[in-house]
Amino acid sequence: MPMMTEAAWNADVESRIEAFESAWQRQESVDIGSFLPSVADSLFLPVLCELVRIDMELRWSKRMPRTLEMYLQEFPQLRNDSDAIQQVAFEEFRQRL
Amino acid sequence: MLSQEFDRPSSTCLLDSPPSDHALLEELRTGNREAATLLYRKYSKRLRQLIRTKCSATLARRIEADDILQSVFHAFFKGAARGVYDVPDGEELWPLLLVIAVNKIRTQGSFHLAAKRDVRLTCGLDDGDSLEPAAIRQDSGGAPPLHKLVADEALERIPQAQREIVELRVAGYEVEEIAGMVGRSKRTVERLLQSCRSRLSTLLEESPDAHDD
Numbered sequence: 001m002p003m004m005t006e007a008a009w010n011a012d013v014e015s016r017i018e019a020f021e022s023a024w025q026r027q028e029s030v031d032i033g034s035f036l037p038s039v040a041d042s043l044f045l046p047v048l049c050e051l052v053r054i055d056m057e058l059r060w061s062k063r064m065p066r067t068l069e070m071y072l073q074e075f076p077q078l079r080n081d082s083d084a085i086q087q088v089a090f091e092e093f094r095q096r097l
Numbered sequence: 098m099l100s101q102e103f104d105r106p107s108s109t110c111l112l113d114s115p116p117s118d119h120a121l122l123e124e125l126r127t128g129n130r131e132a133a134t135l136l137y138r139k140y141s142k143r144l145r146q147l148i149r150t151k152c153s154a155t156l157a158r159r160i161e162a163d164d165i166l167q168s169v170f171h172a173f174f175k176g177a178a179r180g181v182y183d184v185p186d187g188e189e190l191w192p193l194l195l196v197i198a199v200n201k202i203r204t205q206g207s208f209h210l211a212a213k214r215d216v217r218l219t220c221g222l223d224d225g226d227s228l229e230p231a232a233i234r235q236d237s238g239g240a241p242p243l244h245k246l247v248a249d250e251a252l253e254r255i256p257q258a259q260r261e262i263v264e265l266r267v268a269g270y271e272v273e274e275i276a277g278m279v280g281r282s283k284r285t286v287e288r289l290l291q292s293c294r295s296r297l298s299t300l301l302e303e304s305p306d307a308h309d310d
Protein backbone atom coordinates (compact mmCIF):
# COMPACT_ATOMS: atom_id res chain seq x y z
CA MET A 1 0.00 0.00 0.00
CA PRO A 2 1.24 3.52 -0.77
CA MET A 3 0.86 4.76 2.80
CA MET A 4 3.20 2.13 4.15
CA THR A 5 5.75 2.75 1.43
CA GLU A 6 5.50 6.47 2.03
CA ALA A 7 5.95 6.06 5.78
CA ALA A 8 9.08 3.97 5.31
CA TRP A 9 10.33 6.42 2.70
CA ASN A 10 9.69 9.41 4.92
CA ALA A 11 11.41 8.06 7.97
CA ASP A 12 14.78 7.40 6.39
CA VAL A 13 14.91 9.65 3.36
CA GLU A 14 13.67 12.79 5.06
CA SER A 15 16.19 12.48 7.89
CA ARG A 16 19.02 12.16 5.36
CA ILE A 17 17.79 15.13 3.36
CA GLU A 18 17.39 17.25 6.48
CA ALA A 19 20.93 16.40 7.59
CA PHE A 20 22.21 17.23 4.12
CA GLU A 21 20.49 20.62 4.05
CA SER A 22 21.67 21.41 7.60
CA ALA A 23 25.23 20.65 6.50
CA TRP A 24 24.80 23.03 3.58
CA GLN A 25 23.83 25.79 6.02
CA ARG A 26 27.09 25.28 7.96
CA GLN A 27 29.48 24.69 5.06
CA GLU A 28 30.31 26.19 1.71
CA SER A 29 30.16 22.83 0.01
CA VAL A 30 28.83 19.44 1.03
CA ASP A 31 29.71 15.94 -0.13
CA ILE A 32 26.55 14.11 -1.23
CA GLY A 33 28.20 10.72 -0.72
CA SER A 34 28.30 11.21 3.07
CA PHE A 35 24.51 11.22 3.23
CA LEU A 36 23.71 8.26 1.00
CA PRO A 37 22.66 4.81 2.17
CA SER A 38 24.70 1.88 0.89
CA VAL A 39 24.51 1.23 -2.84
CA ALA A 40 22.72 -2.06 -2.15
CA ASP A 41 19.96 -0.26 -0.22
CA SER A 42 16.69 0.07 -2.12
CA LEU A 43 16.56 3.72 -1.11
CA PHE A 44 19.96 4.49 -2.60
CA LEU A 45 18.72 5.81 -5.94
CA PRO A 46 15.70 7.74 -4.58
CA VAL A 47 17.90 9.44 -1.97
CA LEU A 48 20.65 10.11 -4.49
CA CYS A 49 18.18 11.69 -6.90
CA GLU A 50 16.74 13.99 -4.22
CA LEU A 51 20.15 15.01 -2.88
CA VAL A 52 21.43 15.74 -6.37
CA ARG A 53 18.42 17.94 -7.10
CA ILE A 54 18.88 19.85 -3.85
CA ASP A 55 22.64 20.05 -4.31
CA MET A 56 22.15 21.43 -7.79
CA GLU A 57 19.67 24.05 -6.55
CA LEU A 58 21.94 25.19 -3.72
CA ARG A 59 25.08 25.30 -5.88
CA TRP A 60 23.39 27.31 -8.62
CA SER A 61 22.09 29.73 -5.98
CA LYS A 62 25.69 30.19 -4.77
CA ARG A 63 26.98 30.67 -8.33
CA MET A 64 28.74 27.31 -8.30
CA PRO A 65 26.68 25.63 -11.01
CA ARG A 66 26.94 21.92 -11.69
CA THR A 67 25.37 20.11 -14.61
CA LEU A 68 23.64 16.78 -15.00
CA GLU A 69 26.68 15.41 -16.80
CA MET A 70 28.91 16.26 -13.84
CA TYR A 71 26.63 14.37 -11.47
CA LEU A 72 26.47 11.40 -13.85
CA GLN A 73 30.25 11.23 -13.82
CA GLU A 74 30.34 11.31 -10.02
CA PHE A 75 27.39 8.93 -9.56
CA PRO A 76 27.21 6.60 -12.59
CA GLN A 77 24.42 4.67 -10.77
CA LEU A 78 22.08 7.46 -11.84
CA ARG A 79 22.35 6.17 -15.41
CA ASN A 80 20.39 3.08 -14.30
CA ASP A 81 17.33 5.15 -13.53
CA SER A 82 15.90 7.05 -16.47
CA ASP A 83 13.32 8.70 -14.24
CA ALA A 84 16.03 10.04 -11.95
CA ILE A 85 17.96 11.38 -14.96
CA GLN A 86 14.84 13.16 -16.16
CA GLN A 87 14.29 14.71 -12.75
CA VAL A 88 17.86 15.98 -12.50
CA ALA A 89 17.73 17.24 -16.08
CA PHE A 90 14.55 19.11 -15.23
CA GLU A 91 16.26 20.58 -12.17
CA GLU A 92 19.15 21.82 -14.28
CA PHE A 93 16.75 23.24 -16.83
CA ARG A 94 14.89 25.32 -14.28
CA GLN A 95 18.07 26.51 -12.60
CA ARG A 96 19.07 27.98 -15.94
CA LEU A 97 15.83 29.93 -16.28
CA MET B 98 -24.45 -8.59 12.63
CA LEU B 99 -21.20 -6.73 12.56
CA SER B 100 -19.14 -9.74 11.76
CA GLN B 101 -21.64 -11.54 9.59
CA GLU B 102 -19.21 -11.60 6.71
CA PHE B 103 -16.57 -13.30 8.82
CA ASP B 104 -17.62 -16.90 9.09
CA ARG B 105 -14.28 -18.29 10.11
CA PRO B 106 -14.07 -18.76 13.88
CA SER B 107 -11.16 -17.13 15.62
CA SER B 108 -8.00 -19.18 15.35
CA THR B 109 -5.86 -16.65 17.13
CA CYS B 110 -6.54 -15.30 20.57
CA LEU B 111 -6.34 -11.54 20.33
CA LEU B 112 -7.39 -10.79 23.88
CA ASP B 113 -4.15 -11.50 25.76
CA SER B 114 -2.67 -8.09 24.97
CA PRO B 115 -4.01 -5.17 22.93
CA PRO B 116 -3.09 -5.96 19.33
CA SER B 117 -2.12 -3.23 16.92
CA ASP B 118 -4.56 -2.11 14.23
CA HIS B 119 -2.15 -3.56 11.69
CA ALA B 120 -2.42 -6.98 13.36
CA LEU B 121 -6.20 -6.73 13.64
CA LEU B 122 -6.50 -5.84 9.98
CA GLU B 123 -4.38 -8.85 9.05
CA GLU B 124 -6.71 -11.03 11.11
CA LEU B 125 -9.76 -9.47 9.50
CA ARG B 126 -8.44 -10.49 6.10
CA THR B 127 -8.47 -14.10 7.21
CA GLY B 128 -12.03 -13.76 8.48
CA ASN B 129 -11.28 -13.59 12.19
CA ARG B 130 -14.51 -12.46 13.89
CA GLU B 131 -12.72 -11.60 17.11
CA ALA B 132 -10.66 -9.00 15.28
CA ALA B 133 -13.86 -7.45 13.93
CA THR B 134 -15.30 -7.27 17.43
CA LEU B 135 -12.17 -5.71 18.89
CA LEU B 136 -12.06 -3.04 16.20
CA TYR B 137 -15.73 -2.30 16.70
CA ARG B 138 -15.22 -1.91 20.45
CA LYS B 139 -12.20 0.27 19.92
CA TYR B 140 -13.72 2.75 17.47
CA SER B 141 -17.52 2.60 17.69
CA LYS B 142 -17.90 5.11 20.54
CA ARG B 143 -15.59 7.65 18.92
CA LEU B 144 -17.26 7.21 15.54
CA ARG B 145 -20.76 7.53 16.98
CA GLN B 146 -19.72 10.80 18.61
CA LEU B 147 -18.27 12.06 15.32
CA ILE B 148 -21.41 11.10 13.41
CA ARG B 149 -23.68 12.84 15.92
CA THR B 150 -21.55 15.96 15.74
CA LYS B 151 -21.41 16.09 11.97
CA CYS B 152 -24.98 15.19 11.07
CA SER B 153 -27.25 18.18 10.75
CA ALA B 154 -30.43 18.28 12.80
CA THR B 155 -32.40 17.80 9.59
CA LEU B 156 -30.57 14.64 8.63
CA ALA B 157 -30.69 13.38 12.21
CA ARG B 158 -34.50 13.39 11.97
CA ARG B 159 -34.35 10.87 9.14
CA ILE B 160 -31.58 8.56 10.17
CA GLU B 161 -30.09 7.36 13.45
CA ALA B 162 -26.39 7.80 14.14
CA ASP B 163 -26.20 4.08 14.85
CA ASP B 164 -27.51 3.28 11.36
CA ILE B 165 -24.65 5.25 9.85
CA LEU B 166 -22.25 3.63 12.30
CA GLN B 167 -23.39 0.17 11.22
CA SER B 168 -23.01 1.17 7.61
CA VAL B 169 -19.48 2.42 8.25
CA PHE B 170 -18.37 -0.84 9.83
CA HIS B 171 -20.17 -2.89 7.20
CA ALA B 172 -18.28 -1.09 4.42
CA PHE B 173 -15.02 -1.28 6.33
CA PHE B 174 -15.29 -5.01 7.05
CA LYS B 175 -16.23 -5.71 3.46
CA GLY B 176 -13.25 -3.72 2.19
CA ALA B 177 -10.94 -5.31 4.74
CA ALA B 178 -12.00 -8.80 3.70
CA ARG B 179 -11.18 -7.88 0.11
CA GLY B 180 -7.77 -6.66 1.20
CA VAL B 181 -8.25 -3.14 -0.10
CA TYR B 182 -7.07 -1.47 3.09
CA ASP B 183 -3.74 -1.38 4.81
CA VAL B 184 -2.33 0.43 7.80
CA PRO B 185 1.36 0.75 8.68
CA ASP B 186 2.37 -0.97 11.89
CA GLY B 187 2.09 1.46 14.77
CA GLU B 188 -0.56 3.60 13.11
CA GLU B 189 -4.29 3.64 13.66
CA LEU B 190 -7.25 2.88 11.43
CA TRP B 191 -9.05 5.97 12.73
CA PRO B 192 -8.31 8.22 9.72
CA LEU B 193 -9.68 5.58 7.37
CA LEU B 194 -12.82 5.05 9.48
CA LEU B 195 -13.25 8.81 9.72
CA VAL B 196 -13.19 9.15 5.94
CA ILE B 197 -15.64 6.28 5.55
CA ALA B 198 -17.96 7.94 8.08
CA VAL B 199 -17.66 11.32 6.38
CA ASN B 200 -18.59 9.78 3.04
CA LYS B 201 -21.49 7.86 4.55
CA ILE B 202 -22.86 11.06 6.09
CA ARG B 203 -22.47 12.87 2.77
CA THR B 204 -24.17 10.02 0.89
CA GLN B 205 -27.06 9.92 3.35
CA GLY B 206 -27.34 13.70 3.13
CA SER B 207 -27.61 13.59 -0.66
CA PHE B 208 -30.14 10.75 -0.51
CA HIS B 209 -32.43 12.51 1.92
CA LEU B 210 -32.22 15.78 0.05
CA ALA B 211 -33.20 14.22 -3.27
CA ALA B 212 -36.29 15.96 -4.64
CA LYS B 213 -39.07 13.58 -3.61
CA ARG B 214 -37.50 12.74 -0.29
CA ASP B 215 -36.32 16.22 0.61
CA VAL B 216 -36.30 16.16 4.38
CA ARG B 217 -36.46 19.96 4.39
CA LEU B 218 -40.01 19.72 3.07
CA THR B 219 -41.06 17.56 6.02
CA CYS B 220 -39.80 19.80 8.79
CA GLY B 221 -42.07 21.46 11.31
CA LEU B 222 -42.53 25.20 11.13
CA ASP B 223 -40.85 25.67 14.45
CA ASP B 224 -37.66 24.11 13.25
CA GLY B 225 -34.93 26.67 13.34
CA ASP B 226 -32.84 24.85 10.77
CA SER B 227 -35.64 23.63 8.55
CA LEU B 228 -34.39 25.63 5.60
CA GLU B 229 -30.79 24.63 6.07
CA PRO B 230 -29.75 23.79 2.52
CA ALA B 231 -27.26 21.10 3.33
CA ALA B 232 -27.61 17.92 5.25
CA ILE B 233 -24.17 18.44 6.59
CA ARG B 234 -23.41 21.61 8.47
CA GLN B 235 -21.43 24.25 6.69
CA ASP B 236 -19.30 26.62 8.69
CA SER B 237 -19.77 30.36 8.51
CA GLY B 238 -16.94 30.74 6.02
CA GLY B 239 -18.65 28.42 3.58
CA ALA B 240 -15.81 25.90 3.53
CA PRO B 241 -16.92 22.27 3.64
CA PRO B 242 -16.22 21.33 7.28
CA LEU B 243 -15.96 17.61 6.57
CA HIS B 244 -13.21 18.11 4.04
CA LYS B 245 -11.52 20.32 6.59
CA LEU B 246 -11.91 17.59 9.18
CA VAL B 247 -10.18 15.07 6.93
CA ALA B 248 -7.47 17.58 6.06
CA ASP B 249 -6.91 18.42 9.72
CA GLU B 250 -6.71 14.75 10.55
CA ALA B 251 -4.07 14.27 7.85
CA LEU B 252 -2.15 17.32 9.04
CA GLU B 253 -2.12 16.08 12.61
CA ARG B 254 -0.32 12.97 11.48
CA ILE B 255 2.58 14.61 9.70
CA PRO B 256 5.72 15.91 11.39
CA GLN B 257 5.65 19.45 12.75
CA ALA B 258 8.23 20.72 10.22
CA GLN B 259 6.13 19.49 7.31
CA ARG B 260 2.93 20.82 8.85
CA GLU B 261 4.48 24.28 9.11
CA ILE B 262 5.28 24.22 5.39
CA VAL B 263 1.75 23.16 4.50
CA GLU B 264 0.25 25.84 6.72
CA LEU B 265 2.43 28.52 5.11
CA ARG B 266 1.36 27.34 1.65
CA VAL B 267 -2.28 27.40 2.69
CA ALA B 268 -1.69 30.93 3.99
CA GLY B 269 -0.71 31.89 0.45
CA TYR B 270 3.08 31.99 0.52
CA GLU B 271 5.01 30.90 -2.58
CA VAL B 272 7.41 27.96 -2.49
CA GLU B 273 10.45 30.21 -2.67
CA GLU B 274 9.21 32.36 0.19
CA ILE B 275 8.48 29.30 2.32
CA ALA B 276 11.93 27.88 1.61
CA GLY B 277 13.48 31.09 2.89
CA MET B 278 11.25 31.19 5.96
CA VAL B 279 11.89 27.62 7.09
CA GLY B 280 15.51 27.38 5.95
CA ARG B 281 14.98 24.47 3.57
CA SER B 282 15.60 24.10 -0.15
CA LYS B 283 12.85 24.94 -2.62
CA ARG B 284 12.96 21.34 -3.80
CA THR B 285 12.29 20.11 -0.27
CA VAL B 286 9.35 22.45 0.16
CA GLU B 287 7.93 21.15 -3.12
CA ARG B 288 8.54 17.53 -2.16
CA LEU B 289 6.92 17.87 1.26
CA LEU B 290 3.90 19.62 -0.21
CA GLN B 291 3.55 16.87 -2.83
CA SER B 292 3.81 14.26 -0.09
CA CYS B 293 1.07 15.94 1.90
CA ARG B 294 -1.19 16.17 -1.16
CA SER B 295 -0.59 12.52 -1.86
CA ARG B 296 -1.38 11.56 1.72
CA LEU B 297 -4.59 13.54 1.68
CA SER B 298 -5.60 12.02 -1.66
CA THR B 299 -5.00 8.55 -0.30
CA LEU B 300 -7.22 9.27 2.67
CA LEU B 301 -10.00 10.59 0.47
CA GLU B 302 -9.71 7.82 -2.12
CA GLU B 303 -9.94 5.12 0.55
CA SER B 304 -13.64 5.79 0.72
CA PRO B 305 -15.66 2.58 0.76
CA ASP B 306 -18.05 4.11 -1.76
CA ALA B 307 -15.55 3.15 -4.41
CA HIS B 308 -15.79 -0.47 -3.33
CA ASP B 309 -19.48 -0.83 -2.45
CA ASP B 310 -21.50 -3.15 -4.64
